[in-house]
């Protein structure tokens with residue numbers, strides 16, 4: 001059962017939960033919380049999920065929208081992580097083919113040494129080997145002429161060729177999130193948006209549940225809900241939520257950074273991976289719903305993630321990073337921008 005719309009009744013839609021006990025209480029209705037709720041419900045556990053705003057409106061909506069195996073993690077020799085991500089990619093292609101689609105990526109070479117191109121060849125071969133059971137085509141190498149035919153808007157001067165490989169794209173991660181919520185509900189979970197977890201119930205040192213308020217009804221009292229396990233799936237809000245759940249002072253457990261995207265007229269047929277002309281960071285130009293989805297940045301962000309926005313300095317960085325490769329970007333109209341906050345754990349998380 002879900003509560004996506006709010007009733008105008010004088011009692012809160014949350015009131016009927018007062019004192020109820022669940023196996024799992026999930027805080028946060030982004031893709032992670034929604035996935036946890038669905039997985040737990042499918043296993044027959046009783047689940048309740050609270051999201052303080054719209055489902056999927058946090059970092060989930062601010063992502064580059066790629067379902068990738070993490071080619072770059074190969075540099076860290078983290079083969080286990082890449083294999084796991086590649087298996088997840090295949091699962092998503094299978095269970096959500098209406099949302100998750102194969103996408104070819106091109107990594108053009110400009111002024112690249114033979115050593116670098118050989119390293120890419122090894123990386124691509126490993127990526128194929130680690131996804132030996134995949135449904136997507138294997139990597140290939142393209143000549144400069146072939147790249148020119150495939151992506152004519154890319155700068156031709158100095159182009160040596162490209163590596164091409166497949167990953168996947170989800171045009172709307174918000175919808176993928178919502179479909180997880182809906183499926184969780186169909187398997188017995190209860191999910192509530194505009195319901196903010198404000199604190200925890202404790203018995204000694206043990207957390208027994210949470211307090212929740214209806215963010216659309218300030219006139220109504222908070223509700224207490226019990227849970228055997230409380231999962232903090234609030235992403236970039238992790239430290240803020242952890243502080244609400246415990247009285248003990250904790251050092252920050254995540255590092256939060258902002259990433260933005262801009263949407264421009266269509267420039268590419270497939271995803272193009274480039275290194276920023278400003279600082280060498282990895283950048284993407286991706287075909288998205290008939291437009292180009294271009295990003296991203298990575299700057300520390302220490303205020304409320306709900307306030308994240310692309311500034312003109314962020315947009316300027318993206319344009320300066322990529323216009324040397326896509327000359328048309330200099331004059332391109334920017335239709336809109338969006339932003340999200342990444343969270344990386346500094347230490348093993350505990351609440």
Ligand SMILES: Cc1cc2nc3c(=O)[nH]c(=O)nc-3n(C[C@H](O)[C@H](O)[C@H](O)COP(=O)(O)OP(=O)(O)OC[C@H]3O[C@@H](n4cnc5c(N)ncnc54)[C@H](O)[C@@H]3O)c2cc1C
Pocket residue numbers: 027028029030031032033034050051052053054055056057058059060061062063064065066067068195196197198233234235236237241257258259260296297339340341342
């Ligand atoms: C610029 C950028 C690009 C990215 N690109 C990719 C990509 O291409 N592919 C990929 O796989 N990943 C990508 N990521 C990472 C990916 O977006 C995140 O890993 C993912 O969205 C995290 O989901 P989440 O559910 O943890 O967080 P969120 O979607 O932020 O969900 C957390 C939710 O918790 C809610 N919440 C907070 N406090 C409370 C409270 N007290 N009570 C109730 N609810 C609360 C928030 O409102 C929020 O909706 C990218 C991230 C960024 C920033």
